[in-house]
Amino acid sequence: MSFAPFDWIDAEARGRAAAGLVRTLRPRGAEPELLDLASNDYLGLTRHPEVIAAAADAAHRWGAGATGSRLVTGSTTLHARLERELAAFCGFEAALVLSSGYAANLAVLTALTGRGSLIASDAGNHASIVDGCRLSRAETAVVPHADPEAFEKALRAHDGRALAVTDSVFSVDGDAAPLPALAEVCRSANAALLVDDAHGLGVLGEGGRGALAEARLAGGDGIVATLTLSKSLGSQGGAVLGPARVIDHLINTARTFIFDTGLAPAAAGGALGALGVLRREPERAARAREVATSLYGRLTAAGLTAVRPDAAVVSVRAPSADAAVRWAADCRAAGMAVGCFRPPSVPDGVSRLRLTARADLTEEQITTAVATVLATAPRQADARVS
Numbered sequence: 001m002s003f004a005p006f007d008w009i010d011a012e013a014r015g016r017a018a019a020g021l022v023r024t025l026r027p028r029g030a031e032p033e034l035l036d037l038a039s040n041d042y043l044g045l046t047r048h049p050e051v052i053a054a055a056a057d058a059a060h061r062w063g064a065g066a067t068g069s070r071l072v073t074g075s076t077t078l079h080a081r082l083e084r085e086l087a088a089f090c091g092f093e094a095a096l097v098l099s100s101g102y103a104a105n106l107a108v109l110t111a112l113t114g115r116g117s118l119i120a121s122d123a124g125n126h127a128s129i130v131d132g133c134r135l136s137r138a139e140t141a142v143v144p145h146a147d148p149e150a151f152e153k154a155l156r157a158h159d160g161r162a163l164a165v166t167d168s169v170f171s172v173d174g175d176a177a178p179l180p181a182l183a184e185v186c187r188s189a190n191a192a193l194l195v196d197d198a199h200g201l202g203v204l205g206e207g208g209r210g211a212l213a214e215a216r217l218a219g220g221d222g223i224v225a226t227l228t229l230s231k232s233l234g235s236q237g238g239a240v241l242g243p244a245r246v247i248d249h250l251i252n253t254a255r256t257f258i259f260d261t262g263l264a265p266a267a268a269g270g271a272l273g274a275l276g277v278l279r280r281e282p283e284r285a286a287r288a289r290e291v292a293t294s295l296y297g298r299l300t301a302a303g304l305t306a307v308r309p310d311a312a313v314v315s316v317r318a319p320s321a322d323a324a325v326r327w328a329a330d331c332r333a334a335g336m337a338v339g340c341f342r343p344p345s346v347p348d349g350v351s352r353l354r355l356t357a358r359a360d361l362t363e364e365q366i367t368t369a370v371a372t373v374l375a376t377a378p379r380q381a382d383a384r385v386s
Contacts, residue, residue: 020322021342037355037369038337042312043202043274043284044360045234051273055235058269066262071251074262082268083239085275090201090210091218092225092241096250097268099260101198101228101238102128106135107254108194108224108240109165113138118158120151122166122177126196127345129165138163145170148181155189162191168211169199172346172354174292174313176204179215186222193217194224202232203289203311207282211311229263232278232288235270237263284359288312291366292357298370304377314355315341316373323378324351330376336369 016022045051058078066074079097087095098104109132113119117138121129124145133140139158143150146166155162164186166177179195186193200211212218212225224242229235240250250257278284292309299306305317318324321342328340331353339354346352355369 019343020320020325034332035336035365035368035372036358038339039356039358040199040228040231041234042199042232042288042356042358043208043234043278044358045232045274045277048234048274048277050277051234051270054273054276055266055270059264059266062265062269064266065264068262069258069260070262071258076262076265076268078265078268078272079263082272085272086227086239087241089275089279090197090225090227090241091213092243093219094244094247095239095241096247096257097229097263098238098240098257099263100236101196101226101230102131103256103260104226104228104238104240105129105196106132107250107256108226109133109138109163110136110256111250111254112192112194112224112246113161113163117161117163118155120154120162120164120191122146122151122170124170124172125165125167126171126198129167129196133165146175146177148178148185151182152185152189155185155191162189163194164191165194166196167199168195168197169204169311169313171199171313172341172352173307173315174199174309174311174354175307176200176211176310179211179217183215183217183220183223192222192224193220194226196226198226198228198231199311199313201227202278203285205285208232208278208285229267229271229274233271233274235274236267237271287359288357291359291361294366295355295357295370298366299373302370302374304373309357312357314357316353316355318351318353319378321351324353327353327376327378331372334372334376336372338373 068074083095083097105128113136115137119133119138119140121133121142123142141154143154151164169176197210202208204211205213217223226240229237292312292314295314296306296309307315324340328338331338341354342351343349
């Protein structure tokens with residue numbers, strides 16, 4: 001008998017190919033070759049000279065790696081400074097920096113819940129939240145998208161510790177969560193509210209302080225936020241922001257913090273550099289929103305179906321997964337990178353192109369981007385998708 005324990009993988013690969021769901025890696029060169037509307041570099045800071053210099057200086061001073069977990073040797077005064085500045089900028093009492101936004105969501109969801117508790121989770125939440133719910137061992141109620149009444153129903157049906165979790169800006173369609181209404185629901189149900197502000201930081205709120213600051217909820221006793229350093233701040237890593245007692249609890253109990261190597265000093269330094277630029281140039285946040293509105297207006301005026309952006313994500317509907325893949329490939333061939341979202345990454349099964357509205361795009365680049373999307377659009381793309 002032959003030994004072939006991975007033959008099942010071939011069958012799954014054939015199924016993905018037949019469904020048009022094959023994903024491939026495309027290593028890019030160091031120099032930009034395409035007009036970039038695919039990355040999450042919302043403020044155009046990844047290549048900003050001050051951000052690069054701050055990252056390089058941190059690497060020279062502290063070394064290439066953190067050398068260990070934060071509780072052993074991986075915490076430096078640079079990490080502590082970043083946590084202080086993030087908390088102050090976003091309006092929270094304390095912050096904790098982790099190696100990624102994914103790790104941050106897992107940390108909070110597993111450390112603040114557990115067996116016997118309830119998590120009410122928006123159906124449109126990011127995969128890191130979905131995975132955190134699964135790992136938490138809590139009962140999870142997946143509620144309809146952006147529906148405060150559904151959250152209230154789920155929370156009131158549970159007797160015991162409870163937490164509601166939502167993205168602030170949803171990464172698929174770019175729509176914003178009804179945070180004030182959700183906060184009121186949580187207050188009335190004595191539940192905590194966790195908001196993943198990955199796509200809000202740097203774009204929403206005064207000077208880019210985030211969606212919770214915009215909603216005047218930052219720093220609330222029952223509110224915790226997670227965010228990434230890899231989007232608007234142009235670096236890498238994640239953070240949790242909230243009351244000091246919550247942060248202390250995570251330091252002592254969150255497995256993705258305790259057992260993971262600390263964030264590399266260069267990433268911490270780069271994020272600090274980006275915060276400095278954003279403080280000095282708060283207009284970058286408004287510019288990112290302005291670019292998103294412009295892209296949306298021009299594309300929909302030309303007959304495409306897109307979701308009105310609440311932040312910097314512009315989602316354009318495609319008629320099928322195959323059409324979305326071809327559309328993105330044709331954009332790339334024309335000199336522009338765009339995101340391509342297909343099942344299972346989209347909760348409603350509708351494939352899309354996702355365009356990133358960056359603050360550093362010029363009017364000429366916006367015009368080029370719109371022309372490229374329109375010129376490469378599949379014939380079926382003008383069919384309306386609800």
